[in-house]
Amino acid sequence: MISFVKRPQPSRGWTIATPVLAVLVTMVLGGVLFALMGKDPFVAIRTIFWDPLFNDQFAAYSRPQLLVKAAPLILIAIGLSLGFKAGIWNIGAEGQYLMGALAGASVGLALYPLDAWWIFPLMVIAGALGGYLWALIPAILKTRFNTNEILVSLMLVYVAEQIMASAALSWLRNPEGNGFPGSRNLSRIDAMSNPELIAGTGAHWGVVAAFGAVVAAYVLLNKHLLGFQIRLTGESPRAAAFAGVNPKRLVVFCLCTAGALSGLAGLFEVTGPAGQISIDFGSGYGFTAIIVAFLGRLNPVGILLAGLLLALTFIGGELAQFMLGLPSAAIQVFQGMLLMTLLAMDILVNYRVVVKKREVA
Amino acid sequence: MDFGSINPVILLASLMVASTPILLAALGEMVVERSGVLNLGVEGMMITGAVCGFIVAVETGSPTMGFVAAAVGGAALSMLFALLTQVFLATQVPSGLALTLVGVGLASLLGQNYVGIKPPSVADMPIPGLESIPFFGPVLFQHDATVYLSVIAVVGIWAFLKYSRAGLILRAVGENHTAAHALGYRVRMVRVAAIGFGGAMAGLGGAYISLVRVPQWTDGITAGIGWIALAIVVFASWKAWRVLIGAYLFGGITVLQLNLQAAGAKVPVELLSMSPFLATIVVLVVISARRHGASNAPAMLGRIFHASN
Numbered sequence: 001m002i003s004f005v006k007r008p009q010p011s012r013g014w015t016i017a018t019p020v021l022a023v024l025v026t027m028v029l030g031g032v033l034f035a036l037m038g039k040d041p042f043v044a045i046r047t048i049f050w051d052p053l054f055n056d057q058f059a060a061y062s063r064p065q066l067l068v069k070a071a072p073l074i075l076i077a078i079g080l081s082l083g084f085k086a087g088i089w090n091i092g093a094e095g096q097y098l099m100g101a102l103a104g105a106s107v108g109l110a111l112y113p114l115d116a117w118w119i120f121p122l123m124v125i126a127g128a129l130g131g132y133l134w135a136l137i138p139a140i141l142k143t144r145f146n147t148n149e150i151l152v153s154l155m156l157v158y159v160a161e162q163i164m165a166s167a168a169l170s171w172l173r174n175p176e177g178n179g180f181p182g183s184r185n186l187s188r189i190d191a192m193s194n195p196e197l198i199a200g201t202g203a204h205w206g207v208v209a210a211f212g213a214v215v216a217a218y219v220l221l222n223k224h225l226l227g228f229q230i231r232l233t234g235e236s237p238r239a240a241a242f243a244g245v246n247p248k249r250l251v252v253f254c255l256c257t258a259g260a261l262s263g264l265a266g267l268f269e270v271t272g273p274a275g276q277i278s279i280d281f282g283s284g285y286g287f288t289a290i291i292v293a294f295l296g297r298l299n300p301v302g303i304l305l306a307g308l309l310l311a312l313t314f315i316g317g318e319l320a321q322f323m324l325g326l327p328s329a330a331i332q333v334f335q336g337m338l339l340m341t342l343l344a345m346d347i348l349v350n351y352r353v354v355v356k357k358r359e360v361a
Numbered sequence: 362m363d364f365g366s367i368n369p370v371i372l373l374a375s376l377m378v379a380s381t382p383i384l385l386a387a388l389g390e391m392v393v394e395r396s397g398v399l400n401l402g403v404e405g406m407m408i409t410g411a412v413c414g415f416i417v418a419v420e421t422g423s424p425t426m427g428f429v430a431a432a433v434g435g436a437a438l439s440m441l442f443a444l445l446t447q448v449f450l451a452t453q454v455p456s457g458l459a460l461t462l463v464g465v466g467l468a469s470l471l472g473q474n475y476v477g478i479k480p481p482s483v484a485d486m487p488i489p490g491l492e493s494i495p496f497f498g499p500v501l502f503q504h505d506a507t508v509y510l511s512v513i514a515v516v517g518i519w520a521f522l523k524y525s526r527a528g529l530i531l532r533a534v535g536e537n538h539t540a541a542h543a544l545g546y547r548v549r550m551v552r553v554a555a556i557g558f559g560g561a562m563a564g565l566g567g568a569y570i571s572l573v574r575v576p577q578w579t580d581g582i583t584a585g586i587g588w589i590a591l592a593i594v595v596f597a598s599w600k601a602w603r604v605l606i607g608a609y610l611f612g613g614i615t616v617l618q619l620n621l622q623a624a625g626a627k628v629p630v631e632l633l634s635m636s637p638f639l640a641t642i643v644v645l646v647v648i649s650a651r652r653h654g655a656s657n658a659p660a661m662l663g664r665i666f667h668a669s670n
Contacts, residue, residue: 006667141642145650146650148645151595151641151645155592155641156642158584158585159635163635166629166631166632287462290458294455327470327473329469330466332465334466335466337463339462343455343456344445345449351450351667
């Protein structure tokens with residue numbers, strides 16, 4: 001008879017071991033899925049996890065992509081992790097990402113064709129502000145009216161998608177684009193572009209910002225009173241109330257920090273890798289970042305590693321799609337299964353497994 | 362704005378069709394939440410139901426088999442959530458999100474060979490006698506069986522929760538799982554059953570979209586309806602008849618905005634498309650502001666049950 005006994009404290013060893021274990025188990029489950037689809041599971045797993053980094057033919061292209069894809073995931077996940085730690089569920093990062101990109105691009109394009117050094121920094125500020133304000137909506141509704149932030153932040157994703165579409169089709173449409181939807185290509189305008197800083201690494205300003213966010217979050221959580229309050233609120237809201245934590249301030253801080261970071265991610269994407277505002281600008285980074293935050297155990301360093309891993313699944317997934325005809329939805333399922341496996345394994349962190357003989361009545 | 366080109370009878374009849382998926386999914390989720398479980402995976406279960414129903418209906422040629430398969434598919438997916446939250450004691454919010462991520466991906470994977478196919482049409486089932494009443498006949502009594510079923514489900518679930526012993530146990534589990542456990546009720550079993558029912562209902566709702574409402578298969582066909590269903594449960598403060606009102610309200614907004622788009626109203630299409638979501642936010646705010654926090658929510662909603670001995 002197996003039973004679970006709650007641990008007084010979450011196990012530190014299992015906290016670190018379970019994400020690694022979850023990745024391995026998901027590789028096995030993913031292999032089964034790929035085999036069911038008629039693909040050789042070993043080839044598929046190798047194509048996703050090994051070839052983008054080490055295959056002679058593809059690595060030169062794929063390796064720089066790792067940082068390009070990981071940067072937005074890490075930026076967004078760092079912001080989300082603060083809220084998740086405190087039990088504040090912002091699941092609308094995708095919308096904040098879109099609005100950041102839109103706000104930044106709008107400011108830049110309003111100044112077109114002006115060429116000045118301060119335009120890009122101004123766009124960065126506008127991008128962060130765009131995400132910040134979009135996240136402020138669920139934050140204010142939560143603090144003023146106690147409205148559920150999960151549902152409001154998610155509804156705003158659909159609203160943001162429509163605003164994005166309208167921008168690409170009308171008010172930000174490239175006047176010299178022959179009527180095609182989509183804005184001017186920002187990455188080709190010197191004053192507005194977010195170029196690769198070190199050739200061949202993929203590192204653009206978003207990567208710099210992502211590393212900055214990791215360091216800042218680490219300092220905040222470990223050395224700052226606010227970080228302590230976030231952790232305390234998550235572990236024991238009652239104790240936090242006695243310790244003088246202002247829960248409303250915390251809600252606004254957590255939601256809006258995540259919003260600003262998501263907005264930044266969007267801005268760096270629209271001025272760099274994506275290049276322009278388009279109808280399908282949203283690529284699901286805001287949702288994948290939720291997986292990154294959990295896989296990284298809501299810990300800044302963990303998120304850095306998890307962000308790189310999930311970025312690898314994106315790149316490897318594209319490669320597998322190209323090489324093996326593996327549909328991109330299979331990677332989506334794989335990423336979802338990774339989160340599920342991890343959540344299932346959390347039981348090892350919070351509970352002790354006890355095997356005992358059933359007593360005779 | 363030109364409302365003249367919109368026929369009120371057709372508008373109201375299509376309102377019932379547009380509301381049915383939301384109603385089915387929201388009813389299922391309400392039962393799940395009354396048992397104390399918050400399953401945020403409605404969107405994932407709906408779209409899985411939509412694709413399962415579509416595939417089986419196309420392959421067998423029978424929409425009825427399609428609906429059965431959709432309910433089975435939705436329930437099967439929900440069992441993953443039950444496994445996570447009831448066996449592995451995982452936190453419910455991320456588990457539900459994971460379920461949606463897996464469901465959306467899985468549906469896209471299963472449906473990739475079915476894009477652009479027309480499913481067998483679902484026959485209307487006019488109610489004899491009642492269908493010929495002027496105005497009310499075409500609005501209320503000339504629909505397919507699922508529409509009637511969804512309305513009957515409202516009454517059935519209301520009666521089940523209010524009058525049956527099983528419904529009482531379900532509510533007890535949702536209000537105080539420790540007390541229910543002490544009385545000898547099997548908290549986990551009740552919750553697993555509720556989760557399965559919620560999955561089946563979400564699956565039916567999804568199939569109604571892919572077989573009747575749209576009728577075809579495209580990726581992301583549910584387009585956020587599962588999330589609106591979740592909001593409607595809050596709006597309805599966990600009461601079956603108010604779920605009906607909520608679902609019809611949102612069906613109404615959806616139909617109206619689609620008709621306005623078609624009528625070429627001088628409002629940007631994007632603004633119309635986002636209106637159901639904006640309306641959801643407004644309604645959530647009004648509901649939560651009025652009750653000053655102390656809502657009707659089941660007391661154990663989202664809490665993990667772990668019998669310590």
